[in-house]
Amino acid sequence: MEVAIQKDTKQSILDIAEDLLHQKGYNAFSYKDIAVALGIKNASIHYYFPSKEDLGEAVVLYAFEKLKKLQEKAQAKNLSPPEELDFFLSIYQHYLEKKLKIGLIGTLAVNFAAIPEKMQIAGQKITQTCIAWLQSILEKGRASQTLRFEGDSFAQALLILASLEGALQIARLTDNQHFYQIVGQLRNSLILSITI
């Protein structure tokens, strides 16, 4: 069984569309953008995704699957709560560095009134999954006395997620360095054990 040298077209479309969704938002990217990036014609994209709504939904579901796989991966590693928190933070750091500086929740929320309903629903599921994941990390950290926070773990999970989405946006408007400062401030307030 050989490794395919060329990613199959449908997969490539999803990857590019996902990048564009982060970069420009749902309304600002077009089939043509994808076609140009892929070196095909935009009619070909309609073969895989008949309408833009189909594509939009597929992209968010695809991102959802990736998120769940990351979560499984983290759990398989049996990380300490601070390590698992850093794993989560690294997802956002990845957005900053490789992709183009906006989280999925942010892009979906900002254009919420202008995206198809199925994207809205998928976006809600992703958000809930992130919140639940963070909450579980916080609970484990509190029980093992490796993470410190006051009050409700759910509210603290919301605060962390909100900070990360906002951090990417501030970074895009001003300076990437600001993202790292926000994450540093967050980590300092949360992590008890001396980890760099």
Place this chain on the structure above:
Amino acid sequence: MEVAIQKDTKQSILDIAEDLLHQKGYNAFSYKDIAVALGIKNASIHYYFPSKEDLGEAVVLYAFEKLKKLQEKAQAKNLSPPEELDFFLSIYQHYLEKKLKIGLIGTLAVNFAAIPEKMQIAGQKITQTCIAWLQSILEKGRASQTLRFEGDSFAQALLILASLEGALQIARLTDNQHFYQIVGQLRNSLILSITI
């Protein structure tokens, strides 16, 4: 000097465009949206704002002026640091309740690659003004021992601003209640004196 019963048209256009920018993002709203909301024809809007870029820039500058007036108003009141912080938080609460759930920084950042350069620059100025304002509140609070936080006041200001922008977005995707939970968690960590 009588109060004008009907706001002048240019002002109304700005107000509606600002709402739409928060609601749908720059690319997703059209001259027609404004025209319908105002009961005029879209050609009339071009009389006041020849191009959409002009309108977009004017909206952000308008928001910038309002922000600065709010800041002056807060300073004229001689508020305590916790009160001034709550004043700032109330701006975001206002977005949640009256406007449609997204901050200006968020909408500009998400659509950054798709907005005219003048809007980008104006958005950067607004962001810097917010950061500086928050930082000044934090510094005063630390000096008077009414606000508690660790580390750099600039980084903490960034964290607060990011949290608020993100909080609106999570609220839009899930539940308004989540906004209040995030703000509550933030306030609990910051405010030392017993205020409800």
Place this chain on the structure above:
DNA sequence: GTCTATAGCAGGATAGAC
């Protein structure tokens, strides 16, 4: 200042050849 009419363009989408 506001209107009607229309130009010009771009994006989503479909039909049909290959």
Place this chain on the structure above:
DNA sequence: GTCTATCCTGCTATAGAC
């Protein structure tokens, strides 16, 4: 599966009457 060609729609923008 990918192409060319084309349709339709919606948007920005302009010209010119009133």
